[in-house]
Amino acid sequence: MTSSPEVVQLSEVRASCTQCAWQTLCLPASLDGTNLERLDEVVRKRRPLRRGEVLYREGLRHAALFVVRSGTLKTSTTLADGDTQVLGFHLPGEIVGFDGLVDEPHHSTAEALEDSSVCEVPVARLAEIAAQIPLLQQQVYRIMGREFSREQMHAVMMGRRHAMARLALFLHGLSERRRACNHDPDSLHLSMSRQDVANYLGLVIETVSRLFSRLQSLGVLAVDRRAVRILDHAALAELAQGEEDSRATA
Numbered sequence: 001m002t003s004s005p006e007v008v009q010l011s012e013v014r015a016s017c018t019q020c021a022w023q024t025l026c027l028p029a030s031l032d033g034t035n036l037e038r039l040d041e042v043v044r045k046r047r048p049l050r051r052g053e054v055l056y057r058e059g060l061r062h063a064a065l066f067v068v069r070s071g072t073l074k075t076s077t078t079l080a081d082g083d084t085q086v087l088g089f090h091l092p093g094e095i096v097g098f099d100g101l102v103d104e105p106h107h108s109t110a111e112a113l114e115d116s117s118v119c120e121v122p123v124a125r126l127a128e129i130a131a132q133i134p135l136l137q138q139q140v141y142r143i144m145g146r147e148f149s150r151e152q153m154h155a156v157m158m159g160r161r162h163a164m165a166r167l168a169l170f171l172h173g174l175s176e177r178r179r180a181c182n183h184d185p186d187s188l189h190l191s192m193s194r195q196d197v198a199n200y201l202g203l204v205i206e207t208v209s210r211l212f213s214r215l216q217s218l219g220v221l222a223v224d225r226r227a228v229r230i231l232d233h234a235a236l237a238e239l240a241q242g243e244e245d246s247r248a249t250a
Contacts, residue, residue, distance in 0.1 A: 038133075042125045049073075049112035056097065058109045063123045065097040071116020072191040075108040086200040088151065089113070089192055091174075093181040095147055113191040150177075158202055160242055166201045167211045168239035171221075175230055188228040215239075 049055060049071065056062045058077055073090040087108055090096050099107045101123055130137040153173055160166045171188065179185035190197070194212075198205040212228075215221040220236050222229040230236060 038129050042129060043119055043121055048115060048117040051112055051114050051116075053112050055110040055112065055118065056100070056106050058107060059105050061105050062097070062100055064100070065095050065121045065123060065126070066110070066118040067121065068092050068094050068096070069117045069119055072113045073110050073116060073118075074113050074192060074196060075110050077108045084199070086192075086196050088154065089174075089196075089200070091177055091181070094150075094177070095143065098144065098147055113196075154200070157200075162242055163201075163203050163207050164211055164214070164239055165242040166203065167197075167208065168215075168236050170197070170201060171228070171230070172233075172236050172240040175233070175236075186230045186233075188230070190226045190228055 055066060055073065068090050070092055073096055075087045075090065075096060076084050077087055079085055090110075096110050096118075097106075126140070130140050153169075157166050157169050160169060174188055175185040178188070192200075194208050195205050198208045201208070212221070212223050215236075216223045218235070220230070220232045220239070222231055
């Protein structure tokens with residue numbers, strides 16, 4: 001039997017999950033107790049997602065946003081030729097589901113890359129309450145803008161001519177996203193496979209593996225399977241801008 005979603009108390013979320021996006025969305029310093037209680041009524045906690053479990057599927061309607069509380073999610077879409085295109089990777093504190101905002105079928109599938117957990121936020125109820133709380137509405141728009149800007153980074157990566165610049169920009173972006181959640185920006189755990197990274201960057205897996213080895217030999221990264229440590233942020237940032245020199249040319 002499937003248990004019904006439980007209501008999440010935001011006070012508990014703030015105390016136990018410092019990276020959760022609701023720490024930003026609920027504006028605890030600005031909303032009074034009554035408004036926080038009203039927002040409490042909207043947020044629902046889902047059961048933890050197991051690795052490989054699908055949160056929502058392309059072509060189906062599910063008018064809700066999902067805040068990643070732990071783990072990592074991957075979004076992807078099916079192309080006309082049947083191939084799969086990875087659209088993004090979503091870390092704790094980030095939100096997925098924007099493509100189903102207006103009661104349209106999702107244009108992507110969201111899948112857990114590792115054991116994860118999310119909070120579900122029904123869009124209609126959130127919109128109803130946000131319309132009555134100006135500060136909350138402003139913050140919702142702010143978060144939407146941030147998420148859409150992050151999606152545009154994929155196009156920026158694909159516009160990089162050099163494969164090294166694409167990978168460097170990807171890793172630099174992950175680092176900055178961890179920094180924004182008050183996590184160690186130097187330590188990356190790549191829960192996604194090298195094949196997923198290659199698909200996302202428009203490269204082949206052999207190129208991605210070779211570039212990781214190259215970055216390690218240059219002293220930019222320390223790589224131990226899926227554990228990556230950034231040793232030289234300045235060099236990584238330069239490579240992300242496409243400023244390759246003779247040392248980095250592969």
